[in-house]
Amino acid sequence: MADPYGWVDNALATIHRAHWHRAVQPLDGLPGPVMTGQGQPLVNFASNDYLGLAGDPRLRAAAIAALQQYGTGSTGSRLLSGHRPLHQQLEQALADLKGTEAALVFSSGYLANIGTITALVGQRDLILSDQYNHASLINGAKLSGATVLNYRHCDPQHLQEQLTQHRTQYRRCLILTDSVFSMDGDLCPLPEILALADDFEAMVLVDEAHGTGVLGATGAGGVEQLGCRGRPLVQMGTLSKALGSLGGYVAGSATLIDLLRNRASSWIYTTALTPAATAAACQAIAIVQAEPERRDRLRAHQQTLAQGLDKVLADPSPQSPLERRLASASPILCIEVKAEVKAAGKNAAMVMALKRRLMAQGLLLSAVRPPTVPISRLRITLMATHTSEHLDQLLGALGEIVAGR
Numbered sequence: 001m002a003d004p005y006g007w008v009d010n011a012l013a014t015i016h017r018a019h020w021h022r023a024v025q026p027l028d029g030l031p032g033p034v035m036t037g038q039g040q041p042l043v044n045f046a047s048n049d050y051l052g053l054a055g056d057p058r059l060r061a062a063a064i065a066a067l068q069q070y071g072t073g074s075t076g077s078r079l080l081s082g083h084r085p086l087h088q089q090l091e092q093a094l095a096d097l098k099g100t101e102a103a104l105v106f107s108s109g110y111l112a113n114i115g116t117i118t119a120l121v122g123q124r125d126l127i128l129s130d131q132y133n134h135a136s137l138i139n140g141a142k143l144s145g146a147t148v149l150n151y152r153h154c155d156p157q158h159l160q161e162q163l164t165q166h167r168t169q170y171r172r173c174l175i176l177t178d179s180v181f182s183m184d185g186d187l188c189p190l191p192e193i194l195a196l197a198d199d200f201e202a203m204v205l206v207d208e209a210h211g212t213g214v215l216g217a218t219g220a221g222g223v224e225q226l227g228c229r230g231r232p233l234v235q236m237g238t239l240s241k242a243l244g245s246l247g248g249y250v251a252g253s254a255t256l257i258d259l260l261r262n263r264a265s266s267w268i269y270t271t272a273l274t275p276a277a278t279a280a281a282c283q284a285i286a287i288v289q290a291e292p293e294r295r296d297r298l299r300a301h302q303q304t305l306a307q308g309l310d311k312v313l314a315d316p317s318p319q320s321p322l323e324r325r326l327a328s329a330s331p332i333l334c335i336e337v338k339a340e341v342k343a344a345g346k347n348a349a350m351v352m353a354l355k356r357r358l359m360a361q362g363l364l365l366s367a368v369r370p371p372t373v374p375i376s377r378l379r380i381t382l383m384a385t386h387t388s389e390h391l392d393q394l395l396g397a398l399g400e401i402v403a404g405r
């Protein structure tokens, strides 16, 4: 008899051969711009904690107070025994931040996307999805049973062509897009997408995972920054990035939220957010609204680093393994490895070697490889709590690499 699990070894060997193997690596200490890895201080350019709130004493105090008052677990789903006044308070705070009638919190952003998409569309419906959308949007779309068509990244013209060609053959239509694309850092053309949605009677779900707290005058996100507040929209996001906690949310009309409470399986059949995570997110929203200077600092860092990278990359040596900075409008900045290195495996090996080299110099960056992205890249995320010395250190190290040293 053959071992029914024998294929696992073969599958892993294939992953290793392609240099696509992924493994975890512990970081120690409070979340912040400098953490400890392998006993060494590492300047952290790999975190989604854009505003530096995950280690903030006020969030920690709020979480501890909630834990003392309500315990460690919420003990049930929201519809059964899991609903606390804290959840209501957080949902109100999210709706206020977003300028919507209502909001609903999920146990993660991933679950928010899965539950919302499957509640809104089914087999008779059409989903149009940006080709670079986050995996949770892609998987929610698949799970819904709707027909899914990708449109070219940030290309409203291609979206329009697909709507013209296909819309009438389906009952409902849902357009899916990240507001900030997580592996590129660019922004979706939301005003153009909303105009098309009006013309073709389509719903729009915008994923604000990387926009919430970061973009817009009040930190409401990309929707605010792009002047689309108040438009009919399904806005989702996460509590786990700039808000420094854990969980996801959807904000929209009161009827949309009521429907989700009745239809979103990943909300109905899962345990409510813990009291500690809920209270921490509430505190984070208050800070987002009260301390716009964190966003200003983040934007200043973003400009400094983008300009610095462009200078470093302006005149690369022929040996430089790094080539191109991707266009970005967020604190996510990416540099692709040389495109001449066609073989995806070699490409991935190269980006991993760069990551190790930078780590040996005390710098933590993300190396992103296929299948997450088409061409391997170094991904830098900035925090409001970085210092200009941190940025100088990074630019110095990247300068050496680009000079072929």
Ligand SMILES: *Cc1c(COP(=O)(O)O)cnc(C)c1O
Pocket: 108, 109, 110, 111, 113, 134, 136, 178, 182, 207, 209, 210, 237, 238, 239, 240, 246, 247, 248
């Ligand atoms: C991180 C992320 C999610 C998932 O959010 P979690 O709360 O971490 O599950 C969804 N969409 C995008 C674009 C993300 O970057």
